[in-house]
Amino acid sequence: MKTIYLADDDEDDRMLIRAAVEQVISPVRIIELDSGDDLIKLINNQGISDDPSVIIMDMNMPRLSGLETLGILKMNDASRHIPVVMLSTTSNRSLVREAYERGVNAFLEKPVHEADFVKLAKAVDACFMNASHDTDETPVQPDWTKGSVIVIEDNEDHMFFIRNALQDSMPGVQVVEFATAAAVDEQLRAVWDSIVPAPHLILMDLYLPGRQDGLDLLANIHQLLINKDCRSIPVIVFSYSDKPEDMHASYQRNANAYMTKGKNASLWKNDFKNLRNFWWNTVSTPDPR
Amino acid sequence: MNDMPPAASDTIESLLTAQSNHLSLIQSVSHELRSTFGVISGLHSLLPLTSGEAEREDMFNRLHNNTEYATQLFADLEDYCAIENGQMRVEPAPFRPVSAMEYVRKKALPMLQRRKAAVILTGDSEGAVDSDEEKVRRIIKNLTLHLTCVMRVREITIGWERYSSRWVLNVAYHGEPLPDWLFRAETELHSHEKGQHISLLMVRRLALMLDGEIYQVESDGDGRQRFSLQFPH
Numbered sequence: 001m002k003t004i005y006l007a008d009d010d011e012d013d014r015m016l017i018r019a020a021v022e023q024v025i026s027p028v029r030i031i032e033l034d035s036g037d038d039l040i041k042l043i044n045n046q047g048i049s050d051d052p053s054v055i056i057m058d059m060n061m062p063r064l065s066g067l068e069t070l071g072i073l074k075m076n077d078a079s080r081h082i083p084v085v086m087l088s089t090t091s092n093r094s095l096v097r098e099a100y101e102r103g104v105n106a107f108l109e110k111p112v113h114e115a116d117f118v119k120l121a122k123a124v125d126a127c128f129m130n131a132s133h134d135t136d137e138t139p140v141q142p143d144w145t146k147g148s149v150i151v152i153e154d155n156e157d158h159m160f161f162i163r164n165a166l167q168d169s170m171p172g173v174q175v176v177e178f179a180t181a182a183a184v185d186e187q188l189r190a191v192w193d194s195i196v197p198a199p200h201l202i203l204m205d206l207y208l209p210g211r212q213d214g215l216d217l218l219a220n221i222h223q224l225l226i227n228k229d230c231r232s233i234p235v236i237v238f239s240y241s242d243k244p245e246d247m248h249a250s251y252q253r254n255a256n257a258y259m260t261k262g263k264n265a266s267l268w269k270n271d272f273k274n275l276r277n278f279w280w281n282t283v284s285t286p287d288p289r
Numbered sequence: 290m291n292d293m294p295p296a297a298s299d300t301i302e303s304l305l306t307a308q309s310n311h312l313s314l315i316q317s318v319s320h321e322l323r324s325t326f327g328v329i330s331g332l333h334s335l336l337p338l339t340s341g342e343a344e345r346e347d348m349f350n351r352l353h354n355n356t357e358y359a360t361q362l363f364a365d366l367e368d369y370c371a372i373e374n375g376q377m378r379v380e381p382a383p384f385r386p387v388s389a390m391e392y393v394r395k396k397a398l399p400m401l402q403r404r405k406a407a408v409i410l411t412g413d414s415e416g417a418v419d420s421d422e423e424k425v426r427r428i429i430k431n432l433t434l435h436l437t438c439v440m441r442v443r444e445i446t447i448g449w450e451r452y453s454s455r456w457v458l459n460v461a462y463h464g465e466p467l468p469d470w471l472f473r474a475e476t477e478l479h480s481h482e483k484g485q486h487i488s489l490l491m492v493r494r495l496a497l498m499l500d501g502e503i504y505q506v507e508s509d510g511d512g513r514q515r516f517s518l519q520f521p522h
Contacts, residue, residue: 156441157328157351209439210468240324265331
């Protein structure tokens with residue numbers, strides 16, 4: 001069963017998040033905690049199940065702050081493979097930057113309206129818990145000319161469907177394609193500064209062609225993003241594999257999200273709409289992207 | 290369990306290991322099958338929406354390629370089961386390698402044409418070797434399939450040489466190297482290596498059945514990957 005660890009000292013916010021999650025994800029187990037140190041204690045004592053899990057955590061909590069809790073979670077072998085979504089009322093750029101430097105998977109301003117909590121729950125389910133949701137909303141269309149999407153996919157047919165889905169969900173966005181992990185290792189660092197508009201999102205397959213090729217590439221991309229001071233650019237693994245060990249290994253190497261390719265490739269456009277809504281329209285980053 | 294004779298305990302352990310290996314193979318192959326059928330389903334959904342002959346032809350080609358690949362994956366699974374169940378036996382007889390190679394190339398021609406790939410054969414067209422022609426064909430077919438379908442290699446050169454007590458198949462192509470486990474001498478693979486590329490797994494199993502050996506060869510500076518399969522005859 002999917003598990004959500006929800007750490008927030010505000011009982012009303014916890015109630016709103018719980019209600020939204022239960023409306024969208026079923027079955028789901030929600031474990032509520034009112035502080036970061038209780039979350040750490042729980043994980044240390046009970047461990048985390050192999051089923052899809054995600055931690056949704058408030059930034060401002062008493063005793064151990066969200067940032068301190070995040071640091072401990074990402075240093076701990078028992079929990080570093082679990083994605084952490086941090087919510088906050090702040091949009092203070094230096095705090096957002098610090099959260100990404102400590103390894104947060106996504107940083108979001110806390111929703112205000114009930115409907116926004118539902119959107120958040122759908123996005124969390126789609127991006128971190130292997131689900132596909134139809135998006136019925138008509139989002140505010142961002143200016144696609146302000147960011148590029150880097151796609152790393154070695155299967156020509158999958159690339160065909162990814163192009164199709166991108167065209168449908170982000171029409172006009174600049175796409176930079178790589179067909180092998182070796183090509184990324186050789187070329188991306190060199191061409192990074194000349195990619196116009198600047199990279200906004202990296203989407204990659206895991207089996208490139210082997211699993212280890214993708215995992216090694218994730219580590220290299222993470223290092224590149226640190227070197228380029230672009231730690232907040234999301235790296236999304238998009239794979240057919242739904243094996244927990246593949247997801248855990250990807251998160252351990254700092255993937256921001258792991259999405260499973262839907263069984264019918266023509267429906268990937270739904271996943272991409274969620275991707276767009278969440279990573280383009282919703283998450284906060286330290287830099288104006 | 291403690292009261293069991295050591296032989297029985299060993300048997301149970303090896304059965305459990307075999308079962309776990311088979312499960313990991315099936316899990317990995319299912320990944321490849323799901324990926325292929327995902328593309329097939331997607332193409333079926335998109336086909337009615339195509340506009341123009343070129344786009345339709347492109348989709349039909351993709352559909353053909355993926356259907357063929359899925360069929361091959363099932364055939365490989367069947368072969369794998371036959372080997373594991375001891376139903377596949379080595380039946381050596383003299384044959385000319387050139388006819389086995391030509392046979393495979395002819396069979397694979399539609400697939401190669403759609404993928405704009407070519408198999409170039411170089412070798413003595415008369416000499417015969419003593420081996421199991423059917424299994425040699427399967428080895429070549431699986432290698433061709435892996436290199437063109439999975440690795441998208443455009444050109445593969447296959448040559449052969451005959452010596453007094455052995456004969457050798459030499460393969461060269463431009464592209465990524467094949468996984469290390471293909472060239473390892475041990476009979477057993479780690480569970481995570483099983484089935485990631487079932488075509489290569491079949492190449493390895495069939496080569497072992499023929500007492501063959503697969504080894505990498507140093508590149509001669511033209512940037513091509515090279516490896517050889519050596520068989521007794």
